[in-house]
Amino acid sequence: MSTADKNLSVFSIDDLPNISNKKFALVVAEWNSEITEKLYEGAYQTLIAYGASPDLLVRGNVPGSFELSVAAHWFAQRADIDAVIALGVVIQGETKHNDYINHAVAQGITNASIANNKPIIFGVLTPNTMEQAVDRAGGVHGNKGDEAAMTAIKMVGLKDKVLA
């Protein structure tokens, strides 16, 4: 199923956890900031809408998506952080650079999440064009930031259940 078949801002809200005392870190890449800021706004507003406390949301900026992994790792090492949301937009260029970034970030975030025993959410768009990015940052296909935030909410809830 592609994003075209599933709106990123439409999700089940059954059995969501109480996140009023959960602390979330949002790490945002500065590359393509006109899009990443929309992802951040979507993620932030979704967290608030489903019960997060504004004073328990922290943000960190990184130069580009390649730096998301290590910054997410730093936040995940903090005992007070329950989940990290990594937000970026890696647009295909003339070379294979985007492939290297995308694979590195996907693997890096996975490794950091497992190493720190905490959810680190891959909220990174990997579009071929800016138009595809716009469509997924509050456009016709919803907002990847919304999806990333809801994924973080559900994962902290699952962790509490599984490791209770």
Ligand SMILES: Nc1c(NC[C@H](O)[C@H](O)[C@H](O)CO)[nH]c(=O)[nH]c1=O
């Ligand atoms: N081209 C994009 C980049 N490139 C920068 C890298 O992410 C990284 O900051 C640099 O290689 C230094 O380590 N980053 C994005 O987030 N999006 C792009 O489209």
Ligand SMILES: CC(=O)[C@@H](O)COP(=O)(O)O
């Ligand atoms: C993903 C990138 O770093 C990309 O924007 C670089 O563009 P190019 O592959 O044309 O150098």
